[in-house]
Amino acid sequence: xxxxALATTARLISGASVEWRCSPHTDAQRIYFGNHSSHLxxxxxxxxLPPRLRERARPVAGRDYWENGGVRRYLAxxxxxxxxxxxxxxxxxxxxxxxxxxxxxxEEMGNHDSLIVFPEGTRSRDGEVAAFKSGLYHLxxxxxxxxxxxxLENLNRILPKGxxxxxxxxxxxxxxxxxxxxxxxxxQAFLDRARDAVVQLRSPR
Amino acid sequence: xxxxxxxxLLYLMAGIIGLLILSxxxxxxxxLRITSDRGRATMDNVDARIRAWWVMAVLFLVSIAAGxxxxxxxxxxxxxxxxxxxxxLAPTRHADHRALFWSFFIVTPLQYWLVWIQWYGMFSxxxxxxxxxxxxxxxxxAGDTExxxxxxxxxxxxxxxxxxxxxxxxxxxMLEIPGYEGQNVKLMVFxxxxxxxxxxxxxxxxxxxxxxxxxxxxxxxxxxxxxxGGTASATLVGMALWWATPFSPLEAGAMALLLTAMGFxxxxxxxxxxxxxGVKDYGALIEGHGGVLDRIDSxxxxxxxxxxxxxxxxxx
Numbered sequence: 123x124x125x126x127a128l129a130t131t132a133r134l135i136s137g138a139s140v141e142w143r144c145s146p147h148t149d150a151q152r153i154y155f156g157n158h159s160s161h162l163x164x165x166x167x168x169x170x171l172p173p174r175l176r177e178r179a180r181p182v183a184g185r186d187y188w189e190n191g192g193v194r195r196y197l198a199x200x201x202x203x204x205x206x207x208x209x210x211x212x213x214x215x216x217x218x219x220x221x222x223x224x225x226x227x228x229e230e231m232g233n234h235d236s237l238i239v240f241p242e243g244t245r246s247r248d249g250e251v252a253a254f255k256s257g258l259y260h261l262x263x264x265x266x267x268x269x270x271x272x273x274l275e276n277l278n279r280i281l282p283k284g285x286x287x288x289x290x291x292x293x294x295x296x297x298x299x300x301x302x303x304x305x306x307x308x309x310q311a312f313l314d315r316a317r318d319a320v321v322q323l324r325s326p327r
Numbered sequence: 328x329x330x331x332x333x334x335x336l337l338y339l340m341a342g343i344i345g346l347l348i349l350s351x352x353x354x355x356x357x358x359l360r361i362t363s364d365r366g367r368a369t370m371d372n373v374d375a376r377i378r379a380w381w382v383m384a385v386l387f388l389v390s391i392a393a394g395x396x397x398x399x400x401x402x403x404x405x406x407x408x409x410x411x412x413x414x415x416l417a418p419t420r421h422a423d424h425r426a427l428f429w430s431f432f433i434v435t436p437l438q439y440w441l442v443w444i445q446w447y448g449m450f451s452x453x454x455x456x457x458x459x460x461x462x463x464x465x466x467x468x469a470g471d472t473e474x475x476x477x478x479x480x481x482x483x484x485x486x487x488x489x490x491x492x493x494x495x496x497x498x499x500x501m502l503e504i505p506g507y508e509g510q511n512v513k514l515m516v517f518x519x520x521x522x523x524x525x526x527x528x529x530x531x532x533x534x535x536x537x538x539x540x541x542x543x544x545x546x547x548x549x550x551x552x553x554x555x556g557g558t559a560s561a562t563l564v565g566m567a568l569w570w571a572t573p574f575s576p577l578e579a580g581a582m583a584l585l586l587t588a589m590g591f592x593x594x595x596x597x598x599x600x601x602x603x604x605g606v607k608d609y610g611a612l613i614e615g616h617g618g619v620l621d622r623i624d625s626x627x628x629x630x631x632x633x634x635x636x637x638x639x640x641x642x643x
Contacts, residue, residue, distance in 0.1 A: 137411060139611060247421070282421050289427045292415040292610065 125201050129169035136162060136280060137292035140170045143299050144270055151236050151267040155258055157251045157320050158240035159278030167238050167272055170295040181238040182227055184209045205230045224257055228264040249278040251321050254313040271298040273323030296323040335571045339516050343384055350377050375615030391512050398497040398515065403439040408619040409489035412609040417481040422471030426462050430486055434458050438494050445501040454491040459483050488627050495630040504641045507573040514637065517572050521565050522629045525587040529557030546598040558587045573641050589632050590625030597624035
């Protein structure tokens with residue numbers, strides 16, 4: 123019930139219209155990957171999913187933020203069932219801890235759940251989509267799942283980085299067609315193609 | 328209580344419902360006679376519009392039946408949603424965030440609160456004077472000068488059109504017209520009915536006999552035939568409704584003519600903004616109509632002019 127109320131609130135604040143270019147009804151496991159510009163991003167994707175898909179969709183989020191305080195801990199643990207990963211301070215990230223995080227994500231997915239990830243790694247300030255980090259590539263090798271590009275429009279204007287109060291403009295969520303698998307692709311080619319798939323979903327304007 | 332006492336108001340409301348029933352029946356009959364695919368698509372759109380009209384009319388009638396508070400709540404919600412559509416479309420920057428937050432959550436409620444407490448002096452200058460200054464100052468304090476004039480104008484203009492102008496509809500309730508005490512709600516109905524009916528009549532005339540475009544670069548659907556036919560018929564309707572207003576029949580007709588002209592002007596200006604931004608509609612909230620702003624575009628210029636003319640000629 124809290125989940126439904128939260129989803130409705132998120133839809134009201136973000137005024138999101140949702141567009142589907144893949145099936146909104148599926149039993150397949152999915153990895154939704156989107157552009158990141160606001161704290162609202164994952165809630166908006168999550169609330170845009172139909173209830174059946176929403177129950178299975180789990181965000182990947184930073185442990186430091188979501189375990190800070192009772193409400194956040196409750197939401198992350200019980201409502202969103204977030205996969206919390208340790209974020210190393212800038213510059214100190216080790217290859218091992220990154221590998222361990224990817225492995226955790228794959229394990230948490232099991233053979234039922236879907237994930238919501240933001241491969242840019244951090245929020246963009248101007249709404250542009252930055253280069254993707256390599257986690258999505260490794261994750262896609264570990265788990266057979268549909269890779270769904272998601273474009274979020276206007277969220278950087280509703281709640282930009284550094285602001286705490288939202289301005290209730292209208293936004294748009296576009297779920298793109300699954301990214302086709304190309305087994306012998308290089309890592310960089312895959313990441314560029316994944317980023318392009320997100321950028322392609324932008325309105326032509 | 329007041330509702331039942333006021334016969335004229337009941338007639339107006341019954342008239343609105345009757346008109347909707349009539350249009351639902353006419354659209355059914357028209358559908359039977361349609362054979363082409365294009366005609367069917369037009370009828371689908373007409374049906375969607377009529378369905379939305381039912382919802383809007385019922386919302387409007389229920390709110391005004393609830394009294395002053397109902398009217399204020401309805402129009403403050405309309406202002407809020409319209410401002411939302413306006414700002415979404417207009418290019419603002421991160422530095423405008425705080426000023427925009429003020430516009431939505433402080434200025435809009437404040438303006439309608441002034442209507443509620445009937446403080447005419449402050450109501451009429453809050454946004455044009457104090458808020459306009461505030462927005463400019465708040466925006467300059469954010470330190471970003473890129474497109475500064477344009478961004479400030481967007482915020483100020485958004486508030487003028489969506490909040491200030493629209494708030495003149497419920498503000499009609501604060502006018503003290505000798506011999507018309509406690510009946511101002513009918514002025515609101517008169518304003519809204521004439522403006523919206525003129526839109527509908529222009530659409531109907533235009534669809535039926537429209538050939539010559541008025542402003543093809545701005546609004547491809549507006550024709551001279553629609554404009555003249557719609558204006559003439561809405562003026563006649565306005566004249567015929569004089570009994571619900573403090574006006575004489577001739578005055579009521581002149582008012583309706585002016586409202587139609589203002590409605591046309593408002594629609595044209597709001598269309599130009601859409602063309603500039605490369606979109607067809609401001610939103611998608613109302614099926615067949617587009618956004619809230621697409622529906623009230625003709626009301627935004629008509630409301631303040633109607634308010635001030637009525638105030639000038641009929642209050643002490």
